[in-house]
Amino acid sequence: MDKLLDQFSFGLFFWQILIFVGLIFLLKKFAWGPILKSVNDREAGIKDALKSAEEARKEMQNLQADNERILNEARAERDGMLKEARQLKETMISDAKVEAQTEADKIVAQAQATIESEKKAAIAELKSQVAGLSVEIAEKVVRRELADKDKQLELVASMLGDVTLIN
Template identity: 55%
Template sequence: MDLITPEYGLFVWQVVVLIILIFILTKFAWKPVMKAVAAREDSINDALASAEKAKEEMANLKADNEKMLQQARAERDEMLKEAQQIKKNIIAEATDDANKKSEAILEKAKVTIESEKKQALAEIKSQVAEISVQIAETVVKKQLDNKDEQMKLVDKMLDDVKLN
């Protein structure tokens, strides 16, 4: 078996080619690659900064929305209070108006009853006067000889008046 023997010349040329390759890559490729990596790193950092800024803006918007929501709730509660107060005022006014109207109706009814009562009393007085005149006329027309007959006649007429 043949053992592989190292060839030093080939090794030296390979090392020289490797060094030349590293030099060429360093001179021509390394800078653009590093610029591209740096540019990519900068764009990633910018994107992270933008994301952080957007996150802060979202937090601010959320806080503003919560604040606006609380204000809207407070305004709603205030409007409900005002509506309740207006409702109470309307009910109170309606009750007062109804009470005033009912009192006016009652007063009008009392006045009407009083006038009808006076009219009825006047009519009764008129009838009593008329009946009294009729009794007197009857008594005068009839020539009675004794008082007993006059009293019977007056009692009879009074009974007639009571029946009517």
């Protein structure tokens, strides 16, 4: 270090300082400026990219929320349509049952009315035939009984015997 101090020259030191300052000035003007500008541009680009990524993330969240909302609305609409279809089916089945029961009741009533009228007609026919047969039988019995004089007297006697006078 002593040797360095002995060989020290102010002129050389001055020129070295002047060249160093000039070199710094030249580096600042031609190297650091463009380097710093490039670093600043890159920093701005990174900030813009981060900002764009954040906006895209937010937009993605909004789209997911919208998709979820649309899905929920579609599910609700589907459920409503299914419920309405079930109610319509039940109504149609109920109406068909009521209509079928009404038709069945009407057919049964008509059948009962037909049976009743045919029964009455058969009874009337039977009465008519029984009355006709009874008249024919009575006529034949009376003719046979009245044809013979002894039998007539015997019939009158038996009828008089059966009759009792009530006081």
